[in-house]
Each structure stands twice: as structure tokens, then as C-alpha cells.
Amino acid sequence: xxxxxxxxxxxxxxxxxxxxxxxxxxxxxxxxxxxxxxxxxxxxxxxxxxxxxxxxxxxxxxxxxxxxxxxxxxxxxxxxxxxxxxxxxxxxxxxxxxxxxxxxxxxxxxxxxxxxxxxxxxxxxxxxxxxxxxxxxxxxxxxxxxxxxxxxxx
Numbered sequence: 001x002x003x004x005x006x007x008x009x010x011x012x013x014x015x016x017x018x019x020x021x022x023x024x025x026x027x028x029x030x031x032x033x034x035x036x037x038x039x040x041x042x043x044x045x046x047x048x049x050x051x052x053x054x055x056x057x058x059x060x061x062x063x064x065x066x067x068x069x070x071x072x073x074x075x076x077x078x079x080x081x082x083x084x085x086x087x088x089x090x091x092x093x094x095x096x097x098x099x100x101x102x103x104x105x106x107x108x109x110x111x112x113x114x115x116x117x118x119x120x121x122x123x124x125x126x127x128x129x130x131x132x133x134x135x136x137x138x139x140x141x142x143x144x145x146x147x148x149x150x151x152x153x154x
Contacts, residue, residue, distance in 0.1 A: 004033040008043075012050040019055050023047065023083040041072040047079060062123035078126060085122040 008029050013022040026047060030036060038046070048067055051059065059067050062082070070078060 001033065004029065005036055008033060008036055008038065009046060010050075011046050013052045013055060015052050017052070019051070019058075019086045020083045022051075022055070023079060039072070040076055044068075044070075044072060044075040044079065058119050061119050062126065064123075074130070081126060081129075082122065085118075085125075 008026070011026055011029070013019070026043075030043070045068065048056070048059065059082070063070070063078070067075060067078070
């Protein structure tokens with residue numbers, strides 16, 4: 001049980017792992033340890049901090065105001081929707097091309113136009129969905145507090 005809790009609290013995405021597979025594995029760990037005792041805002045923070053650099057860059061592009069500024073519900077919904085959207089993205093990796101890019105560019109990440117457009121489209125889709133949701137709940141003003149306000153610094 002302690003080993004499983006440690007896997008959850010120190011979760012990291014592998015370098016060549018898709019976000020969809022990463023998030024599904026994280027949810028699998030949570031299901032195996034239903035009494036983990038971690039609040040949802042903390043789970044969102046664990047996922048975000050455990051993302052590899054390429055995925056974290058994508059998340060940051062999709063969240064112009066910052067992922068950790070979202071409410072815990074909106075952050076979790078964003079993760080769920082992003083995992084669903086990334087299932088459609090091309091996640092194949094050409095080892096020889098990757099090695100050439102890293103050796104020629106000193107480790108810079110290359111983003112193809114297709115991935116960039118897919119990321120922007122997913123962000124736009126998420127914003128429209130959020131706007132539509134906010135219109136349906138317009139009699140309840142949105143909470144100004146995001147995930148950052150839920151975190152207690154010790």
C-alpha cells in the first residue's frame with residue numbers, strides 16, 4: 001500500500017510516453033489505491049509536475065492563464081479532455097530522426113506544424129466549451145480561486 005501511494009505521489013511521465021497513456025496509468029494507480037487520501041487539487045498538481053518537458057510545454061500552450069490557476073474541477077476536466085484529444089494525435093517516434101534532431105540541435109524540442117495546429121485546436125475547443133459552460137451557469141459567478149489558492153505551503 002505504501003509503495004503504491006509513493007508511485008502516485010511521485011508520478012512521472014516517461015519521455016516517449018503519450019499523455020493519454022500517462023494519464024490512464026495515473027488513473028489506474030488511483031483505482032488500485034482508492035484510499036490514497038490525496039485531494040483532487042493535489043492530484044492535478046502531481047500530474048502537472050510529473051509531465052515530461054514536451055507535454056508540459058503543450059499544456060502550458062493550451063492554458064494561457066496557467067494550468068495551476070484553474071479550479072480543481074476545471075483542471076481535472078482539462079486533463080480528462082486533453083487525454084481524450086491526445087489519443088488522436090500522432091504519437092509515433094522515429095528513433096533515428098529523434099537522435100539526429102537531438103544531436104544537431106543540442107536537445108531542443110521540435111514541434112511539427114501539425115502538432116502545433118492540433119494543440120491550438122484543442123485549446124480553442126476547450127475555451128469554447130468553457131465559455132458555453134459559463135453561459136449556462138451565468139447565475140453563479142465563477143470562483144476567483146484556482147488550484148494555487150487550494151495549495152497550502154508548509
